[in-house]
Amino acid sequence: MAKRGAFSSFHSFLIVLLFLNSVLAVTHGHQDKQVYIVYMGSLPSRADYTPMSHHMNILQEVARESSIEGRLVRSYKRSFNGFVARLTESERERVADMEGVVSVFPNKKLKLQTSASWDFMGLKEGKGTKRNPSVESDTIIGVFDGGIWPESESFSDKGFGPPPKKWKGICAGGKNFTCNNKLIGARHYSPGDARDSTGHGTHTASIAAGNAVANTSFFGIGNGTVRGAVPASRIAVYRVCAGECRDDAILSAFDDAISDGVDIITISIGDINVYPFEKDPIAIGAFHAMSKGILTVNAAGNTGPDTASITSLAPWLLTVAASTANREFVSKVVLGDGKTLVGKSVNGFDLKGKKFPLVYGKSAALSLSQAKCAEDCTPECLDASLVKGKILVCNRFLPYVAYTKRAVAAIFEDGSDWAQINGLPVSGLQKDDFESVLSYFKSEKSPEAAVLKSESIFYQTAPKILSFSSRGPNIIVADILKPDITAPGLEILAANSLRASPFYDTAYVKYSVESGTSMSCPHAAGVAAYVKTFHPQWSPSMIKSAIMTTAWSMNASQSGYASTEFAYGAGHVDPIAATNPGLVYEITKTDYFAFLCGMNYNKTTVKLISGEAVTCSEKISPRNLNYPSMSAKLSGSNISFIVTFNRTVTNVGTPNSTYKSKVVLNHGSKLNVKVSPSVLSMKSMNEKQSFTVTVSASELHSELPSSANLIWSDGTHNVRSPIVVYTGDFSQPSSS
Numbered sequence: 111m112a113k114r115g116a117f118s119s120f121h122s123f124l125i126v127l128l129f130l131n132s133v134l135a136v137t138h139g140h141q142d143k144q145v146y147i148v149y150m151g152s153l154p155s156r157a158d159y160t161p162m163s164h165h166m167n168i169l170q171e172v173a174r175e176s177s178i179e180g181r182l183v184r185s186y187k188r189s190f191n192g193f194v195a196r197l198t199e200s201e202r203e204r205v206a207d208m209e210g211v212v213s214v215f216p217n218k219k220l221k222l223q224t225s226a227s228w229d230f231m232g233l234k235e236g237k238g239t240k241r242n243p244s245v246e247s248d249t250i251i252g253v254f255d256g257g258i259w260p261e262s263e264s265f266s267d268k269g270f271g272p273p274p275k276k277w278k279g280i281c282a283g284g285k286n287f288t289c290n291n292k293l294i295g296a297r298h299y300s301p302g303d304a305r306d307s308t309g310h311g312t313h314t315a316s317i318a319a320g321n322a323v324a325n326t327s328f329f330g331i332g333n334g335t336v337r338g339a340v341p342a343s344r345i346a347v348y349r350v351c352a353g354e355c356r357d358d359a360i361l362s363a364f365d366d367a368i369s370d371g372v373d374i375i376t377i378s379i380g381d382i383n384v385y386p387f388e389k390d391p392i393a394i395g396a397f398h399a400m401s402k403g404i405l406t407v408n409a410a411g412n413t414g415p416d417t418a419s420i421t422s423l424a425p426w427l428l429t430v431a432a433s434t435a436n437r438e439f440v441s442k443v444v445l446g447d448g449k450t451l452v453g454k455s456v457n458g459f460d461l462k463g464k465k466f467p468l469v470y471g472k473s474a475a476l477s478l479s480q481a482k483c484a485e486d487c488t489p490e491c492l493d494a495s496l497v498k499g500k501i502l503v504c505n506r507f508l509p510y511v512a513y514t515k516r517a518v519a520a521i522f523e524d525g526s527d528w529a530q531i532n533g534l535p536v537s538g539l540q541k542d543d544f545e546s547v548l549s550y551f552k553s554e555k556s557p558e559a560a561v562l563k564s565e566s567i568f569y570q571t572a573p574k575i576l577s578f579s580s581r582g583p584n585i586i587v588a589d590i591l592k593p594d595i596t597a598p599g600l601e602i603l604a605a606n607s608l609r610a611s612p613f614y615d616t617a618y619v620k621y622s623v624e625s626g627t628s629m630s631c632p633h634a635a636g637v638a639a640y641v642k643t644f645h646p647q648w649s650p651s652m653i654k655s656a657i658m659t660t661a662w663s664m665n666a667s668q669s670g671y672a673s674t675e676f677a678y679g680a681g682h683v684d685p686i687a688a689t690n691p692g693l694v695y696e697i698t699k700t701d702y703f704a705f706l707c708g709m710n711y712n713k714t715t716v717k718l719i720s721g722e723a724v725t726c727s728e729k730i731s732p733r734n735l736n737y738p739s740m741s742a743k744l745s746g747s748n749i750s751f752i753v754t755f756n757r758t759v760t761n762v763g764t765p766n767s768t769y770k771s772k773v774v775l776n777h778g779s780k781l782n783v784k785v786s787p788s789v790l791s792m793k794s795m796n797e798k799q800s801f802t803v804t805v806s807a808s809e810l811h812s813e814l815p816s817s818a819n820l821i822w823s824d825g826t827h828n829v830r831s832p833i834v835v836y837t838g839d840f841s842q843p844s845s846s
Contacts, residue, residue, distance in 0.1 A: 143196040145183060145217040147358055149394065150191035150210055151721030161187035168211075169195055172204045184299070186361060189368035190398050190721050194358040213718045215389050220355040220381050226334060227598035227633060230435040230572065233640070233685045235322060235335060240689075241342070245643040248274040249343040250294070251319045251635060252372035252404075254363050254379065255311030257304045257349035259607040260293055262312060262620065264320035264336065265345065267291035279346055279370030292321065295346035297366055299359035304349040309610035311349065313624055314378050316605035318632035319343045319639065323605075326621050328531075328612075329458030331439060331564050332603045336621060339636025339685065340643065346372055355379050357391040364395030368402050373642055375399055376635030378409040378628035384421050384585055387706075388718035393424040397719055400426045401699050405650035407635035409627035410593040411580035417676060420580040425590050425737060426702060428638065428654050431678055432579040432599025432630040436572040439529045439564045439601050439623070441537040443521055445550050446558040453521070453537030454529040456601060456623045460563040461535060466518050468557040469500040470548065487511045487522075501559055503547060509536045513614055519561040521547055527577050528600055528625045533614035535561040573664065575677040576600055579627055582676035583815075583836065587709065588743035589733035591834055593679040594658055597637070599630035637685045644689045645762075651697035651736075652762070658738040659694070659829045660687035663819065665777060674777065675817055675834045680739050692763035692827025695738045704730040740803060740820070741834045744810065751810075753835065755803040759822070761792040768792070769822040769829070771801075776817040782806045783818050783833060790822065803833065810837045 148168070153161065162185045169178045183194035194217060197205065206214045233239055247270070258265065260283065267290035281289035283296035284303025296304040306312045320338040327333035348363035350356070360379065367375060377392060387393040396406035407428045413419040422429040441455035446465060474496040475484035483491040487504035489511050498516040505523055509532040512520035517534065524538025539547065551557045576599060584592045606612070606622035634657065641653050648656075661681030665674075699720075706716045707726035716724045733742050733755055740755040761767065769792070771785040784804045792799065803820060810816055815836035822829040 142198050145358065146195060146197050146202055146205075146214050147217055147361060147391070148193050148195060148205055148211060149213045149215070149718070149721070151212045151717055153187070153189075153191045161185055161191055165193040168205065168208060172197070172201045172208075184358060184362055186365040189365045189402070192361070212721060213388060217357045218381070220357070220360070220379050226332065226437040227435040227602060228337065228339060230437070230598065231683060231685050233339060235337065239686070242643045243342055245646055246340050246342040247271070247344070248276070249340060249374070249639050249643055250274065250277060250346055250372045251340070251343055251639055252346045252348060252363075252367040252370070252375045253311065253315045253318065253632075254348045254350050254360065254367075254375060254377040255314050256308050256351040257298065257306035257311045258293065258296070258315050258345075258347045259306050259312045259605065259609070260288060260290075260296070261608075262316070262605045263323050264316040264338075264605040265290070265293045266321055267293070273344060274371075276371045277344075279366070283347075292344060293347065294344045295370060296349070297347070297363070298349035298352075299362050300349070300352040302352060304347055305609070306349075306607040307609045309606045309612075309622060309624075310378075310628065311347065311351070312607045313602075313604045313622065314376065314628060314632040315345055315347065317602060317629060318376050318636040319345050320605055326603065328456065328603060328619065328621060328623050331456060331458055332437070332566055332623065336603055336605070339633070340639045343639055346370060351379065360391045361395055364399060368399055368404060372404060374635050374639045375404060375406045376632045377406060378631045380409055380411045381421050382411070382413055384423065386586065387424055388715055390424070392422070393427070394719055396424060396427050397702070398721065400650050400702075401720070403649060405638050405653050407631055407638060409631040412578045412626050414579045414581050414677070415577050417581050418583060418585050420582050420584070420592050423584050423586045423590070423592050425587070425697075425705065425735060426650070428595065428634060428657070429593040429679070430627060430631045430634040431593040431596040432576045432625075432627040433573040433596040433678065433682060434569055434571075434576065434600045435598040436569045437566050437601075438569045440567055441529070441535070441564045442562045443537045443539065443547070444560045444562065445547065446554060447550060449546065449550070451537075451539055451543040451546060453539040453543065454524060454526065455536050455538055455564055456529045456531045457535050457537070457561070457564040458531075459535040461519070461560065463560050463562060465558040465560045467500045468503055468547075468551055468559055469497055470503045470551050471505065474502070489514065501561060503551065507538060509534065510614065512536070521559070521561065529564070530625065531612045531623060535563075537561050573598070573662065573682045575664075576625070579677065583741075583743065587732050589731070589741050590735065590737060591675060591679060591739040591741040591832065594654070594739070595634055595661055595680055595683055596664070596678040597630040597633035597683045599627055599633075600625050602629040604629075634683055637683050637688060640685050641688050649696060649698075652694045652760075655694040655696065655738045656688045656691040657683055659831060660684050660691050661830070663830065674815055675832050676815065680830070680832055690763070690827070691829060692761075692767075692824060693759040693769065693822055693829045694762050695736050695757060696760050697736050701730065701736060704728040705732060705735045708732060739832045739834070742805070744835065744837045750806070750808045752804060752806045755805075755833075756800065757803065758798050758800040759790070759829070761795055761797045763792075763824065763827050765792065765794050767824045769824045772821045772823060774819045774821065776819065779816040779818055780807055780809070781816050781818050781833070781835065783820070785820065805833060805835055807835070810835065813838055
């Protein structure tokens with residue numbers, strides 16, 4: 111079952127958007143025709159090739175009908191080759207056997223997964239942070255999401271010059287949709303326009319690259335300046351989600367964005383199910399983006415804390431978990447006897463501290479036989495006349511029930527580690543505090559309480575991984591650690607669409623609060639864009655390595671669950687440090703080919719992902735891919751073992767520098783780690799040197815990973831890579 115902790119508001123639209131539900135095939139027209147993606151790999155280089163004509167010819171040949179009107183849904187013809195069509199099963203089989211067709215797979219639906227957070231990470235506003243304004247202004251972030259609210263002040267182009275010359279995109283946002291010199295491009299892939307109707311896309315875009323907007327708050331909560339990581343950069347929006355996020359739309363966005371000239375792609379979309387890379391549209395599209403020098407940043411998902419719940423698993427993706435910043439919102443409850451309890455909520459309603467009568471769900475039952483279900487405030491079990499004008503106390507989180515029954519406020523038991531917006535004043539209390547409310551209720555003849563407006567407090571234990579953030583290990587490539595990194599995803603204040611009310615009515619707000627890996631993803635994408643402004647020529651893997659190896663170290667106690675590195679990867683993003691990593695682990699497209707071949711993919715399967723013909727003459731074991739983290743899954747738990755990792759680092763720090771290795775063991779680990787050579791002497795910039803890490807031990811914990819950190823230090827730079835060795839049979843949790 112999906113975790114309620116992934117929501118960022120009560121609204122039914124966000125329930126759909128912030129959770130990953132079962133993947134369903136999209137069907138159109140007759141029941142025997144289904145929408146399929148026909149993937150044909152890279153575009154032919156010959157000048158006379160016209161993709162759409164070729165696609166139509168293929169359809170006419172397989173359909174064997176005089177008219178194929180309505181059969182072709184869309185063509186991919188800008189960055190890779192392929193099309194989407196309505197086909198019967200027999201037609202699908204014929205297409206799959208045709209020359210030039212790499213793969214044919216069903217069109218699935220995916221689901222969508224924010225400024226105190228930047229200050230928390232050290233990316234200060236104004237002169238406190240070093241910036242490269244001209245390059246930042248030439249940086250374009252492609253946002254794949256549910257659209258955008260173009261009139262938001264976060265996307266104003268005041269002070270902006272014309273778009274960068276490299277921009278090849280268009281503004282095709284639809285009727286009454288206008289781009290500007292900040293929001294330079296917009297496309298949509300379903301009927302309607304590129305305008306955001308849920309707030310999700312507007313929110314994520316402003317986190318990554320929104321302008322600095324002062325004196326912003328949610329009804330006075332979290333007041334301050336809302337901004338993105340790179341406020342001087344440009345935004346191009348690709349609306350791939352309109353209630354659902356289809357594979358064909360996502361691939362279309364990749365096809366367009368790559369050709370349009372974006373620099374970074376942020377995509378807070380995923381699935382609850384794991385699909386092989388060759389059937390994963392995000393993995394396929396991101397591979398093509400990587401080939402063109404574009405890093406794709408992807409949300410880890412909101413199905414934690416279960417192990418093996420993460421589905422963003424391709425090594426060419428930067429996969430982002432969600433963690434806390436140093437600010438959280440609380441809503442206090444003051445009982446009639448003066449006792450104050452601290453609960454969770456983003457409550458903008460100010461009742462001025464007035465106390466109202468309490469009614470426990472059980473006491474408001476329609477009948478004695480319904481007393482049990484009334485404890486949980488089940489709607490059909492409550493008598494609205496007994497609830498109206500009172501504060502409803504519920505065993506379960508059901509604020510909407512309190513709203514519909516005309517309660518003035520609600521108090522409920524809530525063990526989650528995040529707050530959300532509701533349509534009336536609420537406070538979610540931890541178990542012990544909730545029991546205090548029940549005890550007070552039973553002991554008083556006329557129990558009453560006040561639910562106070564939310565306030566911001568300092569979160570001393572930050573950063574801490576959030577419970578809903580999806581966990582590893584990687585169930586496709588066990589020797590690649592996922593997630594890669596974590597970033598703030600708790601109660602982020604950012605821009606909102608004026609079509610999306612955070613309440614149960616039509617009260618719209620310009621800025622709202624949301625939580626999820628959907629929010630942490632654009633944080634990391636913004637950091638990647640920030641790094642790129644200082645190093646425009648760096649490859650996607652170099653930017654990714656810089657972010658991972660300079661991350662703040664985290665530990666098991668900070669994860670909140672025993673998942674350890676499976677929860678936070680290399681640690682928490684550090685934007686400033688990432689611009690000067692010292693050494694980087696670079697991975698080329700050829701390396702990825704060898705990696706895929708090393709997974710025992712044959713050349714046909716590799717082509718399914720890359721679209722290119724590969725001989726598989728070279729193979730790399732997944733654990734020897736030049737990844738910034740090191741991971742190995744072993745069989746058995748009480749056996750001696752030795753594993754090795756081969757890595758190569760590139761000097762991007764200073765010439766004539768000497769790096770010494772240091773190994774730090776984590777959370778009781780008994781690993782023996784040796785590094786050879788233990789010292790790397792770099793004489794010049796961009797010099798590469800290789801080393802081997804040998805890890806041994808006599809036993810491993812059967813349920814927890816054993817880990818260490820390898821740190822290369824020249825006295826200025828500390829280049830840290832997590833080493834994780836684990837055993838045990840982790841399987842993906844059920845989606846039911």
